[in-house]
Amino acid sequence: MPTITKSTQIKASVEKVFEYVSDPMTTLEWIPSMMEVSDVTGSGADLHYHWKYKMVGIPFDGESSFREYVPNERTVVEGKGGIPNKITWTFKPHESGTKANIEVEYTIPVPVLGKFAEKLVRKRNEREVDMWLQNVKERLEV
Numbered sequence: 524m525p526t527i528t529k530s531t532q533i534k535a536s537v538e539k540v541f542e543y544v545s546d547p548m549t550t551l552e553w554i555p556s557m558m559e560v561s562d563v564t565g566s567g568a569d570l571h572y573h574w575k576y577k578m579v580g581i582p583f584d585g586e587s588s589f590r591e592y593v594p595n596e597r598t599v600v601e602g603k604g605g606i607p608n609k610i611t612w613t614f615k616p617h618e619s620g621t622k623a624n625i626e627v628e629y630t631i632p633v634p635v636l637g638k639f640a641e642k643l644v645r646k647r648n649e650r651e652v653d654m655w656l657q658n659v660k661e662r663l664e665v
Contacts, residue, residue, distance in 0.1 A: 525645050527627045531656040534620040535663040541595045541614050543663060544623070547572040547587070553658035556651060558582060568592035578606060579644055583632065606632060623659070627652055 533540050543549055547570070550557045559575040571588045585604025592598055595614060602608040608629040615622045631644050 524628050524630055525648070527649055527652045528625070529652050529656055530622060530624040531660060532617055532620060532622050533660050533663055537595045537614045537616050537621045539663060540621045540623055540659070541598075541612075544612055544659060545592070545598055547574075550574075552662060554651075554655055555658070562586075567594075574602070576606060578632070579640065579647060606630065623656070625652065625656065 544553075547560045547563055551560055554576075556577045557574065558577055561573045563570070563572040565571050568589050568591070570592070571586065573584070573586045576583050576585065583605025585602050585606060585608075587600050587602040587608075590599040590601045590609075591611075597614070598610075598612045600610045602610070606629055608627065610628075611626040613624045627648075629648070631641050
């Protein structure tokens with residue numbers, strides 16, 4: 524299972540960053556390949572939702588639930604369906620803002636994309652996660 528680990532510093536409070544990235548509806552703003560989020564139920568550690576995500580132009584459906592939810596410190600969201608994944612965020616106050624760390628573990632749907640495309644997909648996903656962080660920064664550093 525490939526893993527991408529990234530971090531960034533955001534000039535916004537931990538509370539603001541945590542609240543923003545923990546809301547499934549905002550993923551439509553900062554995850555370019557997220558096509559749809561629906562059926563959001565629960566809150567905090569009981570939050571659950573469905574999604575449609577495009578990987579290298581191919582749409583996949585799935586659902587995610589929070590496995591850990593420690594306000595202003597850490598979230599772990601586990602997804603299943605077309606692209607099984609686990610996204611872990613950690614947040615720490617840092618200088619005049621927040622240090623946000625993200626770890627994305629996912630399974631490449633090889634039968635769909637083919638073994639040849641696996642290396643290409645990994646590189647593209649690395650760039651995508653960089654974009655996620657940049658988009659969060661741009662939205663919150665106003």
